[in-house]
Amino acid sequence: MPIENIVEKELGTKSKKDIEDMGVEKFNELCRSKVLGYVSEWEKTIHRLGRWVDMKHAYRTMDKEYMESVWWVFKELWDGGYIYKGYKPMHICPRCETTLSQQEVSEGYKDIKDISVTAQFRVQDTELKKRLVGDGDAYLLAWTTTPWTLPGNVLIAVGEDLEYTIVKLGDAHFIVAKDLVMTNFEGKEFEVMSQVHGKDLAGLYYEPLFPYYADSENSFRVVTADFVTTEDGTGLVHLAPAFGTDDYEVFRKEHVPFIQHVGMDGVFKKEVTDFAGLHVKPVEDHMATDIEIVKWLAHNGKLFAKKKYEHSYPHCWRCDTPLLNYATDSWFVDVTKVKKTALKLAEDINWSPAHMKEGRFGKWLEGARDWSISRQRFWASVIPVWQSEDGDQICIGSVEELETLSGQKVDDLHKHVVDKITFEKDGKTYTRVPDVLDTWFDSGSMPYAQVHYPFEQKEAFEQGFPAEFIAEGQDQTRAWFYYLHIIASAIKGKPAFKNVIVNGIVLAEDGKKMSKKLQNYPDPMDILNKYGADVLRFYLLSSPVVSAENLNFSERDLNDVSRNVFRMLWNSYSFFTTYASIDNWSPMSCHSRAGGNPGSENSLDPRVKPEDDKSKNILDRWILSELQLLIREVESSMEKYELSKATRAFMPFIDNLSNWYIRRSRKRFWKSEDDNDKENAYQTLYAVLVTLSKVMAPFTPFLSEEIYRNLFSCHSREGGNP
Ligand SMILES: [Zn+2]
Structure with missing residues (x-):
């Protein structure tokens, strides 16, 4: 969550004005103190997970x-x-009173129920009207999914070459796209009077739906526009220039007054007398105002139809308020x-x-x-x-x-x-x-x-x-x-x-978002304490979550990793140290290495030659060859940044080591006499464990460190306790 929102939540501010009243300075200083708190929290978690992050130069x-x-x-x-500054219709959040970028908008789409209306606009008596429909009342039908934009209507657009039908219903005539007659008149006793084209309708004047801007010049007429389709609605589009990209383009072409009947805070302006002060999309009940509009239309004989429907609507990623399309100033990067x-x-x-x-x-x-980069925050x-x-x-x-x-x-x-x-x-x-x-x-x-x-x-x-x-x-x-x-x-x-x-995203086991409210996931700190950071790291690194897919977090699977990878490896390691300790065994090169430097570049090379050159034992040859294959697989996957492929390669190897190599070689370690074969078995298992600890280090740093240090500290082993 952005810092501003955390602070706003704590302060209980309801609007941008609340912040301005308390003072931007005070607000910003609170934000600063919050950031510092989160940094130290993050540092603790990162450390616990064994991630190397340069916190000193953060x-x-x-x-x-x-x-x-x-x-x-x-x-x-x-x-x-x-960089340029432009005046464009953009999505704004009326609560945060700021514009949002294309990316921010795309993040917040949610399915919501809404109400759409078909309003009837009464055609004015002109020569053109007489020619088209004769005497009597005639109405243009326009459909909208945003009834709250209707008070800002100034034009109606039709498609130039689309076909329109004049329908008679009772004593009145209605104009609607030919393809959409049935959609709008189904079940009604209507009569088809005539067909015309969109261009024939251009130039008709209609009475303003609402009285608030009735004296606007050059307005309330039918124009043609190429974005009109007959996919849904009526084939006639109501235009409010301040509230849509298409609308705005037409407004510029047609030189109609720019009516903005709603403020940036999403509230109807005072001249919209019947609705002044109402939020157009209230957060608590986003349909409430649209319903008021519908009631008004019905009361004044201007409602043709209304319908509830579900659609995908963008919400503010900061505060979840439904966004509005609103023409405003913004700075852009010219993408x-x-x-x-x-x-x-x-x-x-x-x-x-x-x-x-x-x-x-x-x-x-x-x-x-183009990227809108200015925010009014x-x-x-x-x-x-x-x-x-x-x-x-x-x-x-x-x-x-x-x-x-x-x-x-x-x-x-x-x-x-x-x-x-x-x-x-x-x-x-x-x-x-x-x-x-x-x-x-x-x-x-x-x-x-x-x-x-x-x-x-x-x-x-x-x-x-x-x-x-x-x-x-x-x-x-x-x-x-x-x-x-x-x-x-x-x-x-x-x-x-x-x-x-x-x-990808780590989801709860039930496939839902991890949610504090639903408590559908275990506490990460408990997981870390119970299984250790390495198990969690290995589980995540070997999962699809590192290749952009979602993971349903499962403690059972985590437990499997713990048992099948970690316990198995630890048992192999314990087997070695137990017998090495009984036999007081130490690697041949221990003497020179003990005096040397285990941290030198060479000793960290996972391909350090195992000291097995002499062993002809088939099991030794086999596990060493498997080890080389493992190194190759891990290396080539890491080169390509394929983390899960690299991580998964350890699983069959550890299984082979424990269930085949050690199980089959056990008797070689048990022998009482110190013959060559026993020495070869020790050398081989030692080389495998040391090398494995190095190859695994980026994936499981804690376990690797433990094994590596114990195996490498020759002096302590001389004391008989590896
Ligand atoms: Zn917001």
Whole structure:
């Protein structure tokens, strides 16, 4: 959950205004303190899991250095002509009062029940109307799934070449697409009067459905548009220019007034007298307002039909409020401009699993639209653009630039601080544009900002870019992976990473999302304490979750891994140490190695020659050959970043070692005389265990460390206790 939401939840703020009332400064400082709390929590878990993370050099997106690099990235894009400001219909969250990107919208689709209406618009008496339907009442039928947009209606669109039917029902005439007559009039006693084309209807005027904007010029008429279809509804589309992409295009072409009858907070404006103050999609009951609209239409003789139906509707990923399509200002990254380069560069990236490359990621990249990067929020990096009253804009790419221009020391780049900084240039005063940046802009700037590039560590950056590999969940094909790639393509002309491991989601055993409320999964800390981190690591690494598929977490399966892999390996290891201790056995090379350095590069090479060269025993030859095959399999899978394939290779090997090699060789260790064969058995098993501990180390670091250290510390073994 984003920090802002956690803080909002604790404060109990209901709207954006509540935050503004308490002060952005206070709100942002609370956010800062929360971040620090989570960092230490995370550190504990990471350590317990045996992950190597450079916590000492951890970056935080809220640090001044990080934020400065984000400014630099923004300015690189700005200088490259990749940033523009546009007025477009976008999805907004009325509660957060902010715009959302295409990716954020795609994350929040849910099936909900809604109410659709077919409204009847009374045609005005004109020559054209007389010619088409003669005397008497005539109505245009338009269908909408968003009744709350009807008070903002200014036009009705028809398809130029589509066929329309004039239907008589009672004394009135209705105009509807020919293909949709039955859908709308089934069961009614109607009469087909005549057929016309859409272009014949263009130019008809109708009475406004609601009185609030009745004196709008040039409005309330029928126009043609190419997006009209006869797939559903009536074949006539009600247009409210402020609330849809298609609608907005027509509005620009037809020069009708831009009516925005709902505010950015999702509330009807005061001139919409019958509904003023109502939320158009209330969170607690999203149909409530639409039902009020339907009632009003029915009461005023303007409702033709209504219907409940289910559809997929986008919700805010932050707060679950139904989103609205709303025309507003936004800053964009011109993805269209960089797309060709980005597609070309994407060819060099290796994906695990491979189908992600052309599939999820490739498709998303191909269909990518310009990236809306401005948010009307508080706790985030800001848009580093200062603007004068006459609209001149200066993009600032570093703290130094801002200090020079303003003559002020700048210690913090958060909104509540930099909003107070203004400067004069050529007799004009510049103030910052109020928006902050999409948090994905921060995440996408990570390769540069984590090392404060280019202000510091230029060399470290060059060495680590593009990254060798990155790993995240499959939803990131549309988010982090994507934004990293877009930014790197635009400002570096390189991909940001060479390899990607895509993870699936760990679900509860019943296949549902893990949910605190349902308590359908065991506490991760209990699991770690009961089975150990290695078992959990091995279980996850060998599962489909490391190749972008979902895993139903099962403690039973975890237990199987514990028994079939770990206990078996530990028993093999115990077998060896028990007999080695009884016989006071030590490896031939122990003497030299004890004085040497077990951590040297050579000794960590898993292919260190086992000291078996002399053994002709078939069991020894066999297990050593299996060991080499295992090494090859693990190595080649790891080269391709196929983690589960690499991990699964250990299972048959450990089984072979325990159930075949040791079981068949047992008697060789039991013999009382110290002959060559016994020595060979010891040497072989020792070599296998040492090598195995090294090969397994990245997968099961704790167990490997234990085995490796015990087997390698010759001195302690001389004391008889390996
Ligand atoms: Zn929201």
